[in-house]
Amino acid sequence: MSASSETADEAPVMVSHTETNDVTCGSSDVTKTSSEVTCEVLVIGAGISGLTAAYEIQKRNPKTELCLVEAKDRVGGRTLATQIRVREGQTETFDLGGQWVGSTQTDIMEMLDELGLEVYPQYIQGTKHMQLGGDAIRRYSSTIPNLGSWWGLVQLQLFIWKVDRLAKKCSPLSPCSDRSIRDLDGVSVEAFARQNISNTAALEAIIAACRVILGCDASRVSVVHFLAYTHAAGGLNALLEATPGTAQEFKVKCATWVWTDGSATDGVLNGGAGALIVWPDGEERSVRAPAGRLCSSFRAEMVALQTALSFLLENPLHADDPVVICTDSQSALAALREGPAAQHSPLGGAIWRALRGLTAGDRQVHLQWVPSHCGLEGNERADSIAKEASNLAQDQAPIDVQTAYRAAAREADTPQHVLLRCPALMATRHRLLGSINPDLEEVRSGAIVAALGAAHRSLQSRTATSQL
Numbered sequence: 001m002s003a004s005s006e007t008a009d010e011a012p013v014m015v016s017h018t019e020t021n022d023v024t025c026g027s028s029d030v031t032k033t034s035s036e037v038t039c040e041v042l043v044i045g046a047g048i049s050g051l052t053a054a055y056e057i058q059k060r061n062p063k064t065e066l067c068l069v070e071a072k073d074r075v076g077g078r079t080l081a082t083q084i085r086v087r088e089g090q091t092e093t094f095d096l097g098g099q100w101v102g103s104t105q106t107d108i109m110e111m112l113d114e115l116g117l118e119v120y121p122q123y124i125q126g127t128k129h130m131q132l133g134g135d136a137i138r139r140y141s142s143t144i145p146n147l148g149s150w151w152g153l154v155q156l157q158l159f160i161w162k163v164d165r166l167a168k169k170c171s172p173l174s175p176c177s178d179r180s181i182r183d184l185d186g187v188s189v190e191a192f193a194r195q196n197i198s199n200t201a202a203l204e205a206i207i208a209a210c211r212v213i214l215g216c217d218a219s220r221v222s223v224v225h226f227l228a229y230t231h232a233a234g235g236l237n238a239l240l241e242a243t244p245g246t247a248q249e250f251k252v253k254c255a256t257w258v259w260t261d262g263s264a265t266d267g268v269l270n271g272g273a274g275a276l277i278v279w280p281d282g283e284e285r286s287v288r289a290p291a292g293r294l295c296s297s298f299r300a301e302m303v304a305l306q307t308a309l310s311f312l313l314e315n316p317l318h319a320d321d322p323v324v325i326c327t328d329s330q331s332a333l334a335a336l337r338e339g340p341a342a343q344h345s346p347l348g349g350a351i352w353r354a355l356r357g358l359t360a361g362d363r364q365v366h367l368q369w370v371p372s373h374c375g376l377e378g379n380e381r382a383d384s385i386a387k388e389a390s391n392l393a394q395d396q397a398p399i400d401v402q403t404a405y406r407a408a409a410r411e412a413d414t415p416q417h418v419l420l421r422c423p424a425l426m427a428t429r430h431r432l433l434g435s436i437n438p439d440l441e442e443v444r445s446g447a448i449v450a451a452l453g454a455a456h457r458s459l460q461s462r463t464a465t466s467q468l
């Protein structure tokens, strides 16, 4: 949903709010990169906060002309999942930013619930490894770290108690109202830790914890901010641990991501359907199918959805995980939203049957619109797969009645049809040329073209009159 491809250091897209409504921002226009657009509501920054603001506004009034601008070339802000090479030829998905939620984060838990996203407890059993206070790598299996000495542990615990005591006096709304906190203004977390801890391993544990909690070095964070942050969380242990009620309590269940796209030459011929399926472990598969020699873009999109859903049904990998299906076809989503009973085509019925099959065991399946051609990797790849699919043999691909009817209607207006093929003008052709099936050379004369044209117009007007 990025509005520009600029980097964070460059100026983001300029947006002005004017009284004229000549340019629409919002879901249909998310790729806009012009220097000036108009909208009713402007949200700056597409991190969790900006996305939530935009989501809530659209939820309350879907007609709001809303523009969400982001300086980077991706949404998500300080949340970022990325692929990292773990060994030759193999990558794994790693979160480089926010990834845990806790039951005390009631707003985000509510939103996860609303979006149908599930959480699972952070796994904390087993042996942990920690390298602190030198080269030694120490192991431990309880929640208490192995610092190599009891004295180190005592110092660590005393420090945690001290932070908790001070944090109680440091409310985020008025952090410096207490004198003992005011005295700490200007002191970094690292300096504060050094003042209170002499054991190297305990000191390094706190500095490492600060990096993990705040995402930056302890020397760059004010201890007052750290105390206010601890106050908001309800204590330092709540920030450090992965037990119920703490910050690392749950992770959000990954979904199987499915990107679908359809392609049809000029929106009428050689349909291709493509889908890219990405499972939670990063494994991928692309599937493709021809969508018919005569094919509308809508039909190609629907075939893409059906192809992907059938593949998921036949290949039940990660069958407990939710599925998010991303399509750039608003018309396909609108048609499906009507419900299974309101489908006008066998294809719509087949998609609904597949959706029912997939959700039979309480599995969550979300159909999600995404903008096309604005750099969403999954959408771009599904687009390429669909284009390849349009070159597949089309002989066996079914064509539905509506598509055939539309193709016939298009054909009926072409000069070739009127002059050479239209069955309703057979008698006229026979009278003029002595043949019901002439070739192009035979009808080239201006008089014949004029006579057949007149017969066609008369036929059209008779048909129109009879329909009144």
Ligand SMILES: Cc1cc2nc3c(=O)[nH]c(=O)nc-3n(C[C@H](O)[C@H](O)[C@H](O)COP(=O)(O)OP(=O)(O)OC[C@H]3O[C@@H](n4cnc5c(N)ncnc54)[C@H](O)[C@@H]3O)c2cc1C
Binding pocket: 008, 012, 044, 045, 046, 047, 048, 049, 050, 069, 070, 071, 072, 075, 076, 077, 078, 079, 096, 097, 098, 099, 100, 101, 214, 215
């Ligand atoms: C390493 C790390 C781990 C974390 N772990 C957790 C965790 O496990 N659980 C948890 O709850 N929280 C965690 N957090 C914190 C959490 O990620 C953040 O609190 C949250 O993502 C902040 O979201 P935000 O939308 O407020 O801000 P941001 O994510 O910073 O988003 C702001 C967005 O605005 C854009 N922007 C800024 N200025 C402009 C401008 N002028 N024009 C256009 N765009 C602009 C930025 O590019 C950015 O995309 C972690 C943070 C880090 C760094």
